[in-house]
Amino acid sequence: MTSEHRRMSRDDLVDEYAKVPVTRSECVYEGRVWNVLSEEADLGDAGRVTRDFVDHPGAVAVLALRGDAGAEEVLVIQQYRHPIGAREWEIPAGLLDVDGEPPHEAALRELYEEADLRAGRLDLLIDYASSPGGLSEQLRVYLARDVSEVAADDRFEREDEELDMPTAWVSLDDVVAAAMAGRIHNPTLLMGAFAANVARANGWKDLRPADSPWEVHPKVS
Known part of the structure; x- marks a missing residue:
């Protein structure tokens, strides 16, 4: 049986940081330390998705x-x-x-x-x-x-x-x-x-x- 999973080297194991276009961003909750944002992201062929998340300073x-x-x-x-x-x-x-x-x-x-x-x-x-x-x-x-x-x-x-x-x-x-x-x-x-x-x-x-x-x-x- 042939696997469709490719093999990857150590050097190839890197997260890709490239934020997709954001078509809408709204602060839906303003907290004491951090806020909650609701954003619509354009994933291209996969369409648009809405994600709510905590906006954190790190x-x-x-x-x-x-x-x-x-x-x-x-x-x-x-x-x-x-x-x-x-x-x-x-x-x-x-x-x-x-x-x-x-x-x-x-x-x-x-x-x-x-x-x-x-x-x-x-x-x-x-x-x-x-x-x-x-x-x-x-x-x-x-x-x-x-x-x-x-x-x-x-x-x-x-x-x-x-x-x-x-x-x-x-x-x-x-x-x-x-x-x-x-x-x-x-x-x-x-x-x-x-x-x-x-x-x-x-x-x-x-x-x-x-x-x-x-x-x-x-x-x-």
């Missing part, structure tokens, strides 16, 4: 590591997420909502504000689209190493829900095991931990510079 996250080679630990944060009714274990993260702030600097700021940590080294770990069927968010995860704690008198003053965000160090191997066992579910933590696990096995040689271009993000040059 975000960054930081997987902070400490410890000896082969016994690294990850800094995790517990935060309540109302849409799923859970206190999830996550990694420091935040929206790209400061005009002109480069993504890698936003990541360092989030690490400082949410975890009281500074990084001596920052690399780009992985990029992903959170939920491309209904959310425009592009998210970039960084790897922070050579981390140090911020002095008590120089720490960021947290407010509101950020006052109740427990933190902990946990083995990278244990994070991967917890994910495989279905005990943790936050996609950014999972994506970062799996990527770090692979990068570690490859001797960290596949990491990209923290200031690498982010061409696929519509609002970041």
Whole structure:
């Protein structure tokens, strides 16, 4: 039996970012943090389709590591997420909502504000689209190493829900095991931990510079 599926090389495995013509765009809901858009897209021979989606500014996250080679630990944060009714274990993260702030600097700021940590080294770990069927968010995860704690008198003053965000160090191997066992579910933590696990096995040689271009993000040059 002959398969109609073509074979593809590693270099050919690339997402194609070329937005189709938009014939109508309307903000149908204006929220506190993000809006919902309704757009009609022209797919050519496939006709026109209407899609409603959350217009998201994008975000960054930081997987902070400490410890000896082969016994690294990850800094995790517990935060309540109302849409799923859970206190999830996550990694420091935040929206790209400061005009002109480069993504890698936003990541360092989030690490400082949410975890009281500074990084001596920052690399780009992985990029992903959170939920491309209904959310425009592009998210970039960084790897922070050579981390140090911020002095008590120089720490960021947290407010509101950020006052109740427990933190902990946990083995990278244990994070991967917890994910495989279905005990943790936050996609950014999972994506970062799996990527770090692979990068570690490859001797960290596949990491990209923290200031690498982010061409696929519509609002970041």
